[in-house]
Amino acid sequence: MVYKSESFRQTKNFAVQMAKEISTTKFRAKGAVVLTLRGNLGSGKTTFTQGFLKGLGIKKKITSPTFVIQKNYKLKAKGYKLAYHIDCYRIKKSQELLILGIKEIFDNPKNIVLIEWPERISGILPKERIRINFKYGKKENERKVVIG
Numbered sequence: 001m002v003y004k005s006e007s008f009r010q011t012k013n014f015a016v017q018m019a020k021e022i023s024t025t026k027f028r029a030k031g032a033v034v035l036t037l038r039g040n041l042g043s044g045k046t047t048f049t050q051g052f053l054k055g056l057g058i059k060k061k062i063t064s065p066t067f068v069i070q071k072n073y074k075l076k077a078k079g080y081k082l083a084y085h086i087d088c089y090r091i092k093k094s095q096e097l098l099i100l101g102i103k104e105i106f107d108n109p110k111n112i113v114l115i116e117w118p119e120r121i122s123g124i125l126p127k128e129r130i131r132i133n134f135k136y137g138k139k140e141n142e143r144k145v146v147i148g
């Protein structure tokens with residue numbers, strides 16, 4: 001599925017809707033709901049995450065965890081407890097995330113995990129995940145959000 005966004009706002013709103021759908025869908029998965037967000041710098045991964053967390057009911061301002069690697073947010077959505085926003089931009093080895101306890105985060109079905117730059121930790125990502133790709137469009141504010 002491809003969603004064409006023509007503005008920052010559209011990307012955000014699209015993510016709000018997607019979060020609402022995902023958080024009300026019952027998954028039979030063993031672990032967390034994991035969304036991997038790939039795409040070049042400025043393609044909209046953090047913007048999407050801000051919308052997504054907003055759609056999960058988080059009211060706090062969401063800033064990029066580039067320097068702290070991960071931030072987490074308490075959830076009120078039924079069946080879920082925490083949302084994690086992880087930015088692997090500065091990660092060189094998966095080991096760095098294993099130390100942070102990423103395995104436990106992935107194993108808990110009450111977590112929703114959004115990961116920017118997942119290619120940096122491809123070896124430890126759960127196979128069952130929602131893969132999202134962000135691409136620049138032809139026009140300045142155009143982005144393509146490719147799901148699956």
Ligand SMILES: Nc1ncnc2c1ncn2[C@@H]1O[C@H](COP(=O)(O)OP(=O)(O)O)[C@@H](O)[C@H]1O
Pocket residue numbers: 005006007008009010011012039040041042043044045046047048116134140141142143
């Ligand atoms: N359609 C769009 N969707 C998302 N962001 C857009 C769009 N058009 C322009 N932008 C701008 O692109 C930038 C996206 O930044 P960000 O979401 O931080 O990207 P990333 O996390 O992928 O590096 C922002 O400055 C935003 O205002």
Ligand SMILES: [Mg+2]
Pocket residue numbers: 045046064116
């Ligand atoms: Mg980002």
